[in-house]
Amino acid sequence: MRTKIQITENIINEVNSKLMEIEKEINTTRLKESYKYLVSNGGKRFRPLMTTLSCAMFTSDYLLAVNQGTAIELLHNFTLVHDDIMDKSPLRRGKETIYQKWDDTTAILLGDLILGLSCKSLKIGLEPTQGMKAMSVFNSGLVEVCDGQGYDLEFETRTDISLEEYEMMIERKTGSLIKVSFVIGGIAGNATDEELEKLALVGNELGKAFQLQDDLLDIIGKQKEFGKKTGQDIIEGKKTYLIIKAKENAKKIEHLELLDKFFKNSGLDEKEVPIMKAMFEELNIIEDVRNLVDEKFEFVFKLIKEIRDNEYSDILIELLNEYKTRAV
Amino acid sequence: MRTKIQITENIINEVNSKLMEIEKEINTTRLKESYKYLVSNGGKRFRPLMTTLSCAMFTSDYLLAVNQGTAIELLHNFTLVHDDIMDKSPLRRGKETIYQKWDDTTAILLGDLILGLSCKSLKIGLEPTQGMKAMSVFNSGLVEVCDGQGYDLEFETRTDISLEEYEMMIERKTGSLIKVSFVIGGIAGNATDEELEKLALVGNELGKAFQLQDDLLDIIGKQKEFGKKTGQDIIEGKKTYLIIKAKENAKKIEHLELLDKFFKNSGLDEKEVPIMKAMFEELNIIEDVRNLVDEKFEFVFKLIKEIRDNEYSDILIELLNEYKTRAV
Numbered sequence: 020m021r022t023k024i025q026i027t028e029n030i031i032n033e034v035n036s037k038l039m040e041i042e043k044e045i046n047t048t049r050l051k052e053s054y055k056y057l058v059s060n061g062g063k064r065f066r067p068l069m070t071t072l073s074c075a076m077f078t079s080d081y082l083l084a085v086n087q088g089t090a091i092e093l094l095h096n097f098t099l100v101h102d103d104i105m106d107k108s109p110l111r112r113g114k115e116t117i118y119q120k121w122d123d124t125t126a127i128l129l130g131d132l133i134l135g136l137s138c139k140s141l142k143i144g145l146e147p148t149q150g151m152k153a154m155s156v157f158n159s160g161l162v163e164v165c166d167g168q169g170y171d172l173e174f175e176t177r178t179d180i181s182l183e184e185y186e187m188m189i190e191r192k193t194g195s196l197i198k199v200s201f202v203i204g205g206i207a208g209n210a211t212d213e214e215l216e217k218l219a220l221v222g223n224e225l226g227k228a229f230q231l232q233d234d235l236l237d238i239i240g241k242q243k244e245f246g247k248k249t250g251q252d253i254i255e256g257k258k259t260y261l262i263i264k265a266k267e268n269a270k271k272i273e274h275l276e277l278l279d280k281f282f283k284n285s286g287l288d289e290k291e292v293p294i295m296k297a298m299f300e301e302l303n304i305i306e307d308v309r310n311l312v313d314e315k316f317e318f319v320f321k322l323i324k325e326i327r328d329n330e331y332s333d334i335l336i337e338l339l340n341e342y343k344t345r346a347v
Numbered sequence: 348m349r350t351k352i353q354i355t356e357n358i359i360n361e362v363n364s365k366l367m368e369i370e371k372e373i374n375t376t377r378l379k380e381s382y383k384y385l386v387s388n389g390g391k392r393f394r395p396l397m398t399t400l401s402c403a404m405f406t407s408d409y410l411l412a413v414n415q416g417t418a419i420e421l422l423h424n425f426t427l428v429h430d431d432i433m434d435k436s437p438l439r440r441g442k443e444t445i446y447q448k449w450d451d452t453t454a455i456l457l458g459d460l461i462l463g464l465s466c467k468s469l470k471i472g473l474e475p476t477q478g479m480k481a482m483s484v485f486n487s488g489l490v491e492v493c494d495g496q497g498y499d500l501e502f503e504t505r506t507d508i509s510l511e512e513y514e515m516m517i518e519r520k521t522g523s524l525i526k527v528s529f530v531i532g533g534i535a536g537n538a539t540d541e542e543l544e545k546l547a548l549v550g551n552e553l554g555k556a557f558q559l560q561d562d563l564l565d566i567i568g569k570q571k572e573f574g575k576k577t578g579q580d581i582i583e584g585k586k587t588y589l590i591i592k593a594k595e596n597a598k599k600i601e602h603l604e605l606l607d608k609f610f611k612n613s614g615l616d617e618k619e620v621p622i623m624k625a626m627f628e629e630l631n632i633i634e635d636v637r638n639l640v641d642e643k644f645e646f647v648f649k650l651i652k653e654i655r656d657n658e659y660s661d662i663l664i665e666l667l668n669e670y671k672t673r674a675v
Contacts, residue, residue, distance in 0.1 A: 044490065047497035101459060105452040124433040127455060128496055131429060134462065135489035142482060147475035154470060154482055161463035162372065168456055169375035 023334045026081055027068060033082055034067045037089040041136050053117050053129045057096055060114060066091045066200040068338065073204025073218060075331040076323075084207035086143035087153065091200050093137035094157070098164055098196070100130040105168070134161075145207065153206045160199035167192025174258060178282040185263050186227065194226025217326050221319050225339070228315035232343070234259035235308050238296050253295050256286030261304050268302050316343055351662045354409055355396060361410055362395045365417040369464050381449050381457050385424055388442060394419045394528040396666065401532025401546060403659040404651075412535035414471035415481065419528050421465035422485070426492055426524070428458040433496070462489075473535065481534045488527035495519025502586060506610040513591050514555065522554025545654050549647050553667070556643035560671070562587035563636050566624050581623050584614030589632050596630050644671055 038058040045051045067088030074084035102108075103116040104126050110116060118126035141157055142150045170188040174180050201222040205215045237252040238261065252259050262281065269275050277298060281287050287295060299305050320336050366386040373379045395416030402412035430436075431444040432454050438444060446454035469485055470478045498516040502508050529550040533543045565580040566589065580587050590609065597603055605626060609615055615623060627633050648664050 045497075046494055047501050049501065050493075050497045097459075101455050105455060123451065124500065127429050127433060128493055128500070131425075131458075131462075132490065132493035132497070134459075135486055135493055138466070138482065138486040139490065142479060147479045150479045150482070151470060151475045154466065154478070158463055158466040162460065162467065165378075165456055165460035165463055166374055169373075169378045169460070172452065172456070173375050173377065 023337050026334060027338060030068055030071050030081060030085065030088070031064045033085045034064050034089050034092060037085060037140070038092065041089075041093075041140065044136060044139075045132065049121065049125055050129055050132060053121055053125050054133065056120065057100065057117060057129065057133075060112060062092070062096075062112075064088075064092060065342070066095050066196060069197065069200040069222070069335075070204040070207075072331055072335045072338070073201045074208035075204075076327040076329060076335065077205065077208030077210050077214075079329075079331065081331065083144075084204050086140050087145075087203045087207050088200075090137045090139075090141035090157070091196065091203065093133045093140065094161065094199075095196055097130045097134045097137065098168075100126050100133070102168065105172070141203075149206050149209070153203050156199055156202050156206065160195045163191045163195035167195065180258055180263055182260070182263055182267065185258070185260060189227060189230040189260075190223060193230045194223050197226040197229070198222030214326055217322055221322050221326075224315050224319050224322075228312050228319070229342075231260055231308055231312050231315075234261055235305065235312065238292075238299060239305060250289065250292030250295070253281070253292050254286050254289055256281065256284070261299055261308060264304050264307070265298060265302055268304070269298070274298050274302070312343070316340075351665050354662060355666060358396055358399050358409060358413065358416070359392045361413045362392050362417050362420060365413060365468070366420065369417070369421075369468065372464060372467075373460065377449065377453055378457055378460060381445050381453050382461065384448065385428065385445060385457065385461075388440060390420070390424075390440075392416075392420060393670070394423050394524060397525065397528040397550070397663075398532040398535075400659055400663045400666070401529045402536035403532075404655040404657060404663065405533065405536030405538050405542075407657075407659065409659065411472075412532050414468050415473075415531045415535050416528075418465045418467075418469035418485070419524065419531065421461045421468065422489065422527075423524055425458045425462045425465065426496075428454050428461070430496065433500070469531075477534050477537070481531050484527055484530050484534065488523045491519045491523035495521070495523065508586055508591055510588070510591055510595065513586070513588060517555060517558040517588075518551060521558045522551050525554040525557070526550030542654055545650055549650050549654075552643050552647050552650075556640050556647070557670075559588055559636055559640050559643070562589055563633065563640065566620075566627060567633060578617065578620030578623070581609070581620050582614050582617055584609065584612070589627055589636060592632050592635070593626060593630055596632070597626070602626050602630070640671070644668075 035058075042051060042054055042058070045054055067085070070088035070091055071081050071084045074087075075081035099111065100117050103111060104118045104123055108116055109119045116126075117129055138154075138157070141153055145153055167188055167190070170184075171192055174184070174188060198219050199222070201218040202215050205218045210218065234252065237259065238250060240249060248254070253262075262278075265274070266278055269278055277287075277291075277294060281295070296305075316339065319339065323332050323336055326332065363386075370379060370382055370386075373382055395413070398416035398419055399409050399412045402415075403409035427439065428445050431439060432446045432451055436444055437447045444454070445457055466482075466485070469481055473481055495516055495518070498512075499520055502512070502516060526547050527550070529546040530543055533546045538546065562580065565587065566578060568577060576582070581590075590606075593602070594606055597606055605615075605619075605622060609623070624633075644667065647667065651660050651664055654660065
């Protein structure tokens, strides 16, 4: 029996070689170079792994949906390249972002181009009815991601965001592409509509779990492993799940004052991060979020087993278990 | 018999009402408002007219492809919104551009969103095989437009662009969406592959004709009608067909010096526009381009009649004849 490591390595290699092939479709120098730089960023190819393994659960062919996985990796990269301009992020995974290394124009155009290339890759090898279904899911995903980013920008200037609103935003901004990954894998594997609905739920819950984990890792993650400074979200004034939960639960005067300061100044000083962390602990928020993440993962594992219980659902679960302590 | 005016008005009204309906899919305030502002810009809806009339030649139903026409209008608007950021154009048709009225972030995100909404509209009412074909043409068009914009940006810093290169660039940047308009109309009307090839040629040649006309109108157009200052391209240092042709043909020392100055300073002073115009006239370039535009239109009219000779091909030709002296 092939091991999980062999299979995931094969998938990642296939996706990477598809991404390199696609470079040939780009004619101009700046776009070609920025594309190469972008796709050789050593991404974990999490979304293509989900797509191909989702398909493999139904077909036992773990490379059948590799073009669809590549399409979703490109769609994901499109969102990163444009988001980095909007969020003015100079670095991603320790490397300069496209707009920072080149300029806004290159980043806007490269994003647009890879979205076009992504759509082209999506339909390769699909039957017309599968293709139409996949396009429909893909397009809805694209609209949802933009919608989520719209909410995220709107929330920047608001201090009264509820947990429901926050969850709705991350469901769109982070969750939708993970949902799309699973569902399109299922479509390529000719899953039934009922199975597709379950796959959508898997993706949805996973997306939320990853975002909560991301919010949590900001405060409890080891700086080196996680690749960013501990407490960066607090310093930058990001309204994470932890902050919103704290705002809903805080009653002590010093907690309320700390949160007031955070909202008023759009973030805190680096030296105040431990005070914020202490407040999260006192309010039991870190423990609560950890439990919530665990619950969501358990729910997802159970649901995957319910959809199919075979070699590939095992690999999928094994892989997701590893991701439980990482960012995607 | 319904008149051309009634039919085109009906199409434009239908497209406008589809565009307004689509607004309901947008949730956040800034995106909603900027979308409304964008689609109520009184655009001529040239591309949807081409799509719906192209379809009507085969089906006699001039509203059958209205969703596809709306999709292409959105795709067109997506390119305008992003191009305006890249080209730093503060105005379009006398109104502030999106990035200028809001900001870069809004313009990037609105563009991305309307591309997603465009894809959704494209497939409405199409059979799976038609849908796959339409998506394929649409995606290739998107990649070509980005490619054309890439060349355009690359050409900005070059002074040695040949006429072939210029034509190749405008074929992609301007021509491809006009080509896509005709071909997708044909697909919605179940045209044969041979007919689709002819429609592609119609779109291609029209695209070139319109760009040449645009280049020409900059220097001979009446300021008010054309909506921009006479000689604006010369002032801005834009390498139009006329400039490239002049560079290839100029021999006189004063012409060579004028062109040198144009390239060196990336444009000329407003008062030098008449000198440039005089050079174009002396080199017979204005006459040549005018003839070239006429030839292309005649070729297109003949080809349309060859595809179908009916009420709708007549309306299409009549309409295009009006556009012969306008920008699209």
